Amino acid sequence: MGLIDRRMGIFLTGLFILTVAVPAGNLWMEGQPVPSYIVSLLGKYLCYALLAVALDLVWGFTGILSLGHGAFFALGGYAMGMHLMREIGDRGVYANPELPDFMVFLNYQELPWFWYGFDQFWFACLMVLLVPGALAFVFGWFAFRSRVTGVYLSIITQAMTYALMLAFFRNEMGFGGNNGLTDFKDVLGFDLQSDSTRAGLFVLSAIALAGGLLLARAITTSKLGQVLVCIRDAEDRTRFLGYRVEGYKLFVWVVSAMMAGVAGALYTPQVGIINPGEFSPANSIEIVIWVALGGRGTLVGAAIGAIIVAAAKTLLTGWFPEIWLFALGALFIFVTIFMPKGVLGVIEGALAKRPKPQPDGKEAEV
Amino acid sequence: MTIFRQCLAALFCCLATLASAQSFEELVAQLPEGKFAERAAVVAQLGALGDPRAVPVLEVLLEGNLHVLKSNEAIVAVREVGSDDVAYDALTGEEFGIIPRRGSSKIRVNNGLRRDIRAAIGTLTLRAPDPALRLAAADAAFRAPNPDQLELLQSVRSDESDSEVAEALDYAIAATVLESDLPDEAQVAAIDTLREMGNQDALSVLTPLLQATNPVMAAAAKDAVAAIEANQRLWNMAQNVWFGLSLGSVLLLAAIGLAITFGVMGVINMAHGELVMLGAYTTFAVQEVIRASFPGLFDWSLLIAAPLAFLIAGGVGVAIERGCVRFLYGRPLETLLATWGISLILQQTVRSIFGPNNREVGNPSWMSGAFDIGQMTITYNRLWILLFSLAVFAILLFVMKKTSMGLRMRAVTQNRAMAANMGIRTGWVDALTFGLGAGIAGLAGVALSQIDNVSPNLGQSYIVDSFMVVVFGGAGNLWGTLAAAFSLGIANKFLEPWTGAVLAKILVLVFIILFIQKRPRGLFAVKGRAVEN
Amino acid sequence: MSIQLSLDGVNRSFDGFKAINDLSLTVEKGELRAIIGPNGAGKTTMMDIITGKTRPDEGEVLWNQTVDLTRTDEAGSARLGIGRKFQKPTVFETHTVEDNIALSLKDDRSVWATLFDRKTAEQEARISEVLELVKLDGDRARLAADLSHGQKQWLEIGMLLAQDPELLLVDEPAAGMTDAETMRTAELLRDIAGQHTVIVVEHDMEFVRALDCRVTVLHQGHVLAEGSLDHVSANEQVIEVYLGR
The missing domain is CATH 1.10.3470 (ABC transporter involved in vitamin B12 uptake, BtuC)
Structure with a gap:
């Protein structure tokens, strides 16, 4: 069980080629074979892939089905968005050097305290990790200690993101309400509209995804990773062996939330907007289908699943907008009933000469 | 002139429908005549008559817009529209048309007469056959309490049979008493009545009394306001x-x-x-x-x-x-x-x-x-x-x-x-x-x-x-x-x-x-x- | 001999139903004890209370006469040295047989320690030793899910041994085993006793006889009789509620 097994090796190689080819095709090649919008689009997919890896860590390996991972993603996105808003400075419509446009519009007299520090890039980066991490810690500390598991946990994670969505929709919260944060100009002095900045963000996203995959892989191949699987398959047994299950869950939950936060932080500058819609429960459930489609508990599969679904969404909503929800809905049903191991499971099953029987874990004979 | 013919026609029309209430028409016709005191008597008779159609006529009179057409002595409402004077049927509001300047003379009213008119309108609506109208009139009396109407209100109240209207009248009487210069006991009793009323309207009447110079009144009002507010919280x-x-x-x-x-x-x-x-x-x-x-x-x-x-x-x-x-x-x-x-x-x-x-x-x-x-x-x-x-x-x-x-x-x-x-x-x-x-x-x-x-x-x-x-x-x-x-x-x-x-x-x-x-x-x-x- | 575990006046009810009713029980260090009783006698609830899964409504549960077991959770009791085998064999099905044993070895259980853990040669040796003992050394690379029911029972016993607990709570180990395996299990448990304290809950009278130890009969959450198997078998109350139905 090395850090880089075959599937990880293939995926990282592919990712590396993409990371070189896409910026090259966009910036330096004759006739620009890769248009600029494709660069940002692919960058967005890579952010989704990182988010899917984060979810796979808790769902695939630990058995915690989070229906609220979009909340950590959005919080990371907002943390970065707040920095980008401060970066605008006096170039906004109201040319207020201190207050973002929406605050001037809403008659704020001064910057709310929770916006302090976001003018510093390093501070924003820290918050990208700390805010989702802190929310995950508090939420997880309560939930795991009191042994909320299974669907109950799923439902309250959904309630969590729903409550946050309602909160962020309010203008009084000081995060731009309905419209969210947008009209970003530049980051660290680089113009967000320029091709080179976009290509840079794309490369950063690829690096973050590779880093996230390797970190998740390192965790899951450690003894701790084995304990996580034990928790997933037989939580009680794990406790009776002396493992404090709640501590393990909390650890992986917080790590996963921070990964999701990083994904959100890279997403915001590439998409150019972050709004409360990102908190909607529907978005969070969609992440789950990425992981399920790719193959839960495979990490690489989760990333592939995210990219497949996101690309299909872009294409289908472009060609036949009516079809998309039908397709997505059918995907949910098909994958859960007919493809419990996901695309990766199917491919690897077909490749393996003599597929190993792997019963589904819990059912023991009576 | 077609306008005048129309006016006549309208009048005849009224007369025809009012065959049973000839005296109403006669009384209206008497409005422009005599001294203020005599006309006040006519107004009072109109009120006592109890015909609801007197209400719009009296209202127009109160506004000072009731005119007599010089040509045929028809009584019409006249309003200025732009620079023209337009005549309307005082009863129905139906438009007759533009009349020449100085083609009519205004029926004058003074303060004394205005008071009588208001009282007459009050009597008319307070005694209207439709309970909804009576209720509205009682509410109006509550909102604009006029001590002169006190006796009227009291007499109407004693005849009122509808319990809802009677209650509204009680409140109107209380509000009117508070405006009057009746002795303290009556005023305090009125405050108590409003306290039973117990809603936002009662509060708006009672709140100014908190500043009353008369300590008895102020104390009673304070009690009542507190009670009402507690009640409202409930x-x-x-x-x-x-x-x-x-x-x-x-x-x-x-x-x-x-x-x-x-x-x-x-x-x-x-x-x-x-x-x-x-x-x-x-x-x-x-x-x-x-x-x-x-x-x-x-x-x-x-x-x-x-x-x-x-x-x-x-x-x-x-x-x-x-x-x-x-x-x-x-x-x-x-x-x-x-x-x-x-x-x-x-x-x-x-x-x-x-x-x-x-x-x-x-x-x-x-x-x-x-x-x-x-x-x-x-x-x-x-x-x-x-x-x-x-x-x-x-x-x-x-x-x-x-x-x-x-x-x-x-x-x-x-x-x-x-x-x-x-x-x-x-x-x-x-x-x-x-x-x-x-x-x-x-x-x-x-x-x-x-x-x-x-x-x-x-x-x-x-x-x-x-x-x-x-x-x-x-x-x-x-x-x-x-x-x-x-x-x-x-x-x-x-x-x-x-x-x-x-x-x-x-x-x-x-x-x-x-x-x-x-x-x-x-x-x-x-x-x-x-x-x- | 000193006392390993003592329960004194323990009560626990679920929705008015008294699962454990004024239960008092003492087990000495190194003792092998069988607990029998009809269904609903409170055997599993008793185990739950000892391991901290369930809190008693009242009563005292003491470990080594000092530690209050009513305040520990499952992981805490395991760390104190209480190992438990479930009635239904519960192993980690998506791990290999070897990993199942490795994860059970006595070791630092904190999150950080497991994150950076590396297997030592000593641990490897111990794993092989345990696997040999439960006759699974030929299957060490197989997934636990692929084992037969009896093998899973053995694997779980092996996990228990790897944990090296002071006290083993064993719930119906013979279920699903062949006669020969049952006898071997009894032999194994007899061997372990001495260095370890063992409490066995069992229905199978042949198995209990093979254990050849002190027997406690539970009935309606209360100790009905205690002594050798022959002694309790002669007890009229026991015959009435259990043996002679």
Whole structure:
């Protein structure tokens, strides 16, 4: 069980080629074979892939089905968005050097305290990790200690993101309400509209995804990773062996939330907007289908699943907008009933000469 | 001149219809004549006559707009429109046309006469045959108390037979007394009357008295204001409880089907909200058909829609169970995902058929309007929905506890293998249980179509709430669902005045999240070793 | 001999049903004790209370006469040295047989320690030793899910041994085993006793006889009789509620 097994090796190689080819095709090649919008689009997919890896860590390996991972993603996105808003400075419509446009519009007299520090890039980066991490810690500390598991946990994670969505929709919260944060100009002095900045963000996203995959892989191949699987398959047994299950869950939950936060932080500058819609429960459930489609508990599969679904969404909503929800809905049903191991499971099953029987874990004979 | 002919015609017309009340016309004709004192007598006679048509004439006179046309001595209302004088029938407001400048002479009034006119109008309306008019007049007298009218009010009050109007008159008299210079005892008695009135209007009369120089009055007013405010707090609370019950009934309706599928069967049905939506669209479709073909049946539309919605949503439910959920028993998280997929498909189907916008679902006549209890207002649609939700709950309870179907459902959910051995066809019981939960969601949709926007997103807005209700109440316990729905509804409405609607909802959500940490099995959990394992 | 575990006046009810009713029981260090009783006698609840899964409503549960077991959770009791084998064999099905044993070895259980853990040669040796003992050394690379029911029972016993607990709570180990395996299990448990304290809950009278140890009969959450198997078999109350039904 090395850090880089075959599937990880293939995926990282592919990712590396993409990371070189896409910026090259966009910036330096004759006739620009890769248009600029494709660069940002692919960058967005890579952010989704990182988010899917984060979810796979808790769902695939630990058995915690989070229906609220979009909340950590959005919080990371907002943390970065707040920095980008401060970066605008006096170039906004109201040319207020201190207050973002929406605050001037809403008659704020001064910057709310929770916006302090976001003018510093390093501070924003820290918050990208700390805010989702802190929310995950508090939420997880309560939930795991009191042994909320299974669907109950799923439902309250959904309630969590729903409550946050309602909160962020309010203008009084000081995060731009309905419209969210947008009209970003530049980051660290680089113009967000320029091709080179976009290509840079794309490369950063690829690096973050590779880093996230390797970190998740390192965790899951450690003894701790084995304990996580034990928790997933037989939580009680794990406790009776002396493992404090709640501590393990909390650890992986917080790590996963921070990964999701990083994904959100890279997403915001590439998409150019972050709004409360990102908190909607529907978005969070969609992440789950990425992981399920790719193959839960495979990490690489989760990333592939995210990219497949996101690309299909872009294409289908472009060609036949009516079809998309039908397709997505059918995907949910098909994958859960007919493809419990996901695309990766199917491919690897077909490749393996003599597929190993792997019963589904819990059912023991009576 | 055609105008004058018209005026004449109108007058004759009046005369003809007033054949029995000739004296009314004669009195009106006497208005321009004589000294103020004589005309005051005429006004008083008009008032005493009790003919309601004197009211508009007197009002015009009061404004100083009643004129006599020089040409034929007809009495008309004259108003300036632009630079022209336009004559109107003083009785009906019908326009006669432009009259020449100086073609008419104004009937003059002075302050003394104005007072008499007002009194006459008061008498007329206060003695109008229609109780609604009398009530309005009494209210007007309350709002603009005039000590000169006191005697009139008192005499009207002694003749009044309608209790509601009599009460309004009492308040008007009290307000008038407070404006008068009657002795303290009378004033204090009036304050007491207003204290019994006990609403915002009473407060607005009493509050200025707090500054009264007369200490007796100020003290009495202070007492009364305090009493009224306490009373109002009580009514406010009652109103909040009502709003809470109303919200609770909506939550109950949305959650009760889920209490069956999730609570009893343990199946997470994320498409539950969409089944509610199907019920709402069934109502819409039924109303469309009725509007187009049988307009007379509109008041019956909900009664027709309810069984249809139950069957349609229930049928879709059975299809979901047979086609999807049954392959996933024992895998709740997978069930959750698959049913979410179904919810997306149902949403998009409805959107493709009915379009993405809100559809108009009408209220039948028996569901529109409102009535007052004390100082709270209760709308009929909310009341019916509350009753409906309780009825659905009662029927469901009956089905689950008293019928053989319910017995089978409980048997299958408690011990599938044993139930199968006893000859119960577990597959069909599952399908029917799921269908029952789904059908009830459809019924909920019929009710919710009356108070919410009917759009393809209708279901989405209820799914989180209804899961919260079931989880809070304790899965598997119908009474728990009932208690949870109403307590969450009331809690929400009591928070709202302080925090606003959205924050109240957020707080309730946060509370439930924390509550589940403390009691993961809800309010009324089924305890025991069997459950823990 | 000193006392390993003592329960004194323990009560626990579920929704008014008294699962454990004034239960008092003492087990000495190194003792092998069989607990028998009809269904619903409170055997599993008793184990739950000892391991901290269930809290008693009242009563005292003491470990080594000092540690209050009513205040520990499952992991805490395991760390104290209480190992438990479930009635239904519970192993980590998606791990290999070897990993199942490795994860059970006595070791630092904190999150950080497991994150950076590396297997030592000593641990490897111990794993092989345990696998040999439960006759699974030929299957060490197989997934636990692929084992037969009896093998899973053995694997779980192996996990228990790897944990090296002071006290073993063993719930119906013979269920699903062949006669020969049953006898071997009894032999194994007899061997372990001495260095370890062992409490066995069992229905199978042949198995209990093979254990050849002190027997406690539970009935309605209360100790009905205690002594050698022959002694309790002669007890009229015991015959009435259990043996002679």
